Amino acid sequence: MTGPDTLPWFWYRCRACHHSRASTWTTFPADLSGAACGSCRSTRITFYELATRAVIRLPRPLVPPTNRWTCCDCGGTGLTSSGDTCALCLGAGFL
Ligand SMILES: [Zn+2]
Numbered sequence: 011m012t013g014p015d016t017l018p019w020f021w022y023r024c025r026a027c028h029h030s031r032a033s034t035w036t037t038f039p040a041d042l043s044g045a046a047c048g049s050c051r052s053t054r055i056t057f058y059e060l061a062t063r064a065v066i067r068l069p070r071p072l073v074p075p076t077n078r079w080t081c082c083d084c085g086g087t088g089l090t091s092s093g094d095t096c097a098l099c100l101g102a103g104f105l
């Protein structure tokens with residue numbers, strides 16, 4: 011009787027050389043910076059977690075900064091004191 015523990019947990023496919031292989035990972039590593047294709051060393055690889063069918067594309071896209079600067083001209087409302095669209099932030103309320 012073969013259990014599911016004989017199957018790989020993760021699988022990866024290289025988007026550079028299209029090499030695909032079972033990963034030796036048993037859990038998803040917290041640090042993915044060293045993950046690369048075992049054939050061409052490309053970091054442009056896609057991981058598949060078989061149990062959850064999760065797909066992780068590497069390298070991960072850079073998360074845009076969430077810090078936004080409240081417009082100092084209108085104070086974040088996007089409107090001037092007379093109710094017009096703020097000319098500095100164009101009504102967005104932040105820069
Ligand atoms: Zn490769």
Ligand SMILES: [Zn+2]
Pocket residue numbers: 081082083084085086088089096097098099100101103104
């Ligand atoms: Zn403004």
